[in-house]
Amino acid sequence: DQQVKQNSPSLSVQEGRISILNCDYTNSMFDYFLWYKKYPAEGPTFLISISSIKDKNEDGRFTVFLNKSAKHLSLHIVPSQPGDSAVYFCAASGAGGTSYGKLTFGQGTILTVHP
Amino acid sequence: DTGVSQDPRHKITKRGQNVTFRCDPISEHNRLYWYRQTLGQGPEFLTYFQNEAQLEKSRLLSDRFSAERPKGSFSTLEIQRTEQGDSAMYLCASTPQRTEAFFGQGTRLTVV
Numbered sequence: 001d002q003q004v005k006q007n008s009p010s011l012s013v014q015e016g017r018i019s020i021l022n023c024d025y026t027n028s029m030f031d032y033f034l035w036y037k038k039y040p041a042e043g044p045t046f047l048i049s050i051s052s053i054k055d056k057n058e059d060g061r062f063t064v065f066l067n068k069s070a071k072h073l074s075l076h077i078v079p080s081q082p083g084d085s086a087v088y089f090c091a092a093s094g095a096g097g098t099s100y101g102k103l104t105f106g107q108g109t110i111l112t113v114h115p
Numbered sequence: 116d117t118g119v120s121q122d123p124r125h126k127i128t129k130r131g132q133n134v135t136f137r138c139d140p141i142s143e144h145n146r147l148y149w150y151r152q153t154l155g156q157g158p159e160f161l162t163y164f165q166n167e168a169q170l171e172k173s174r175l176l177s178d179r180f181s182a183e184r185p186k187g188s189f190s191t192l193e194i195q196r197t198e199q200g201d202s203a204m205y206l207c208a209s210t211p212q213r214t215e216a217f218f219g220q221g222t223r224l225t226v227v
Contacts, residue, residue: 004157034215043119043206043218044158089157101146101210102171105157 003027004092006106013113019077021109023090026071030092034103035064035075038087047088048075080113087111117141119219121207127225128197135193136222140209147190148216149182150206151175158206164190197226 005024013019021035031052036044050057050064050073057064063076077084087110091103120139128134140147145166150158161180163171166187176182179197184190194201202225208216 036218041220041223043121043208043220046215046217049215091157101148101208101216102160102163103148103150103158103216104160107155107157 001026002107003030004090004104004106006088006090006109008109009107010110010112013080013111015082015113015115016079019075019080019084019111019113021075021077021088021090021111023073023075023106024071025073025092027092027094027104028071029094030104032093033064033066033073034091034093035062036089036091036105037084038089038108044089077111080111082113082115085111085113119207119209119217121205121219121222123222124220125223125225127227130199130226131196133193133195134197134224135191136205136207136224138190138192138207138219139188140190140207141217142188144209144211144217145187146210146212147184148208148210149190149192150208150218152204152206152221153202161192194224197224199226202226 034049035047038044048059048062066073087108089108090106122137147164149161152158164184179195182192204221206221208218210216
């Protein structure tokens, strides 16, 4: 069962515009959510995270929104740059203790930003 | 370089052979994780260590797989009698406590 889903395999955006990547989850025990970026032949790189007690977290051009009632989160990138082109993974973690850092990932969304 | 280091980066092996991968986490991180990623999918959790103790194993980790972290520093992941279905990217990650996981560049395994 896919507990974290990214339903858009790919997204194409013009440079300077907003990129919105979406993620849905089913497990209500998840309480910490993360976005990772991955270039080919490299490991995932952490971008931004959000705790379930918040509904928004911003870091520069990146903002993550969490809608707990809908079990939905999104990553906004404004303005998008060609260097943002990569695969973006949504990930979720359960309640603290031993499960913290044990991540359940979505399938990824390939973002392409055109100059 | 103080990031997570994995060795080798690439491994091609014949079906039925044993392979071993190594992961060196960030030095002050006491938690170490192994993940597997296949084409078109996100990474999937395999197992987790806190210091030298292996605290959790996924059902994905068949009895052909074994992982160790003997002194709570580096870790090894061994696959015995490899099968073509074992072909994947094997990722290692480390984290100190309640923070994001830092991933290595992965070991790409191809079983022919």
